[in-house]
Amino acid sequence: MSISAEQVKELRERTGVGMMECKQALTEAAGDMAKAEDILRKKAGAKVEKKAGRTAAEGAIGLYVGADRKTAVIAEVNSETDFVAKDDNFTQFAAAVAEAIATTNPADVDALYRAPLRANGGTVAQAREALVSKLGENIGVRRFVRYTTQQGQIGAYVHSTRKIGVLVEMMGDETLAKDVAMHVAASRPEYLTREQVPAQAIEKEKEIFSEQAAASGKPKEIIEKMVMGRVNKYINEVTLLGQPFVKDPDTTVEKLLKSANAKVLRFTRFEVGEGVEKKKEDFAAEVMAQVKK
Numbered sequence: 001m002s003i004s005a006e007q008v009k010e011l012r013e014r015t016g017v018g019m020m021e022c023k024q025a026l027t028e029a030a031g032d033m034a035k036a037e038d039i040l041r042k043k044a045g046a047k048v049e050k051k052a053g054r055t056a057a058e059g060a061i062g063l064y065v066g067a068d069r070k071t072a073v074i075a076e077v078n079s080e081t082d083f084v085a086k087d088d089n090f091t092q093f094a095a096a097v098a099e100a101i102a103t104t105n106p107a108d109v110d111a112l113y114r115a116p117l118r119a120n121g122g123t124v125a126q127a128r129e130a131l132v133s134k135l136g137e138n139i140g141v142r143r144f145v146r147y148t149t150q151q152g153q154i155g156a157y158v159h160s161t162r163k164i165g166v167l168v169e170m171m172g173d174e175t176l177a178k179d180v181a182m183h184v185a186a187s188r189p190e191y192l193t194r195e196q197v198p199a200q201a202i203e204k205e206k207e208i209f210s211e212q213a214a215a216s217g218k219p220k221e222i223i224e225k226m227v228m229g230r231v232n233k234y235i236n237e238v239t240l241l242g243q244p245f246v247k248d249p250d251t252t253v254e255k256l257l258k259s260a261n262a263k264v265l266r267f268t269r270f271e272v273g274e275g276v277e278k279k280k281e282d283f284a285a286e287v288m289a290q291v292k293k
Contacts, residue, residue: 003027011036017133057273058082061165062094063158064102072154073098074165075144076270080137093131100124101144109141145268157181163272172262184269189240192264197235205234
């Protein structure tokens with residue numbers, strides 16, 4: 001049976017799969033469009049299963065911010081290589097995933113995969129399968145966070161590389177919210193306030209600073225002051241309110257917020273691949289293995 005270019009084009013538009021694979025599926029399905037889609041979906045599922053064990057530590061942050069700034073989402077979507085992470089199809093998928101999270105409010109990633117994706121009319125899982133088939137890499141949603149607020153607003157920022165994304169819920173104006181989100185992206189605070197820093201972390205720093213100060217040979221009371229000074233410095237470094245504001249290092253974020261009668265309620269910062277152990281390629285060993293064969 002002859003398969004027309006129009007049929008191939010239609011199937012490609014429906015599935016996003018390459019032209020040759022679409023033609024092969026249509027040929028196998030004797031021109032039946034629905035059956036060809038099923039064939040491609042089964043093949044895509046097999047590809048996803050085959051690639052599932054491969055490390056995906058690259059990727060991009062998908063962002064969604066509602067028009068009223070009352071709902072916002074950041075989602076980390078991973079790929080195996082940075083090359084694929086920069087592909088338009090991949091970045092569009094990441095953005096569509098963030099929108100799906102905002103719309104459906106899934107409990108976790110598994111629930112997200114079952115959620116509808118407005119961009120293609122199917123589910124997130126189906127769109128992922130098509131993307132894996134098209135781009136040839138293991139692709140998946142690793143994590144996401146969804147913020148909603150009633151009285152405040154949400155500041156959001158995604159770096160131009162799409163490797164870092166931040167959400168900040170706060171009471172304050174839109175410009176300040178965005179500035180604080182950019183600050184979080186650049187300065188990497190771990191906690192909002194000094195009260196949130198775990199006592200165990202503070203004691204650990206005290207122990208390290210005490211040993212360092214003791215080596216100076218200074219009197220005990222001087223050493224105690226040195227240690228407390230170092231501890232306070234550490235706390236300021238790891239808390240958002242204690243950090244110098246990136247746009248004006250002469251003032252802290254806390255002072256900035258007070259001067260604007262604003263307040264940060266919470267923040268989340270994602271960086272693509274953080275905490276993921278990347279596979280180290282030993283090309284020399286691979287070559288030797290091939291030689292021995």
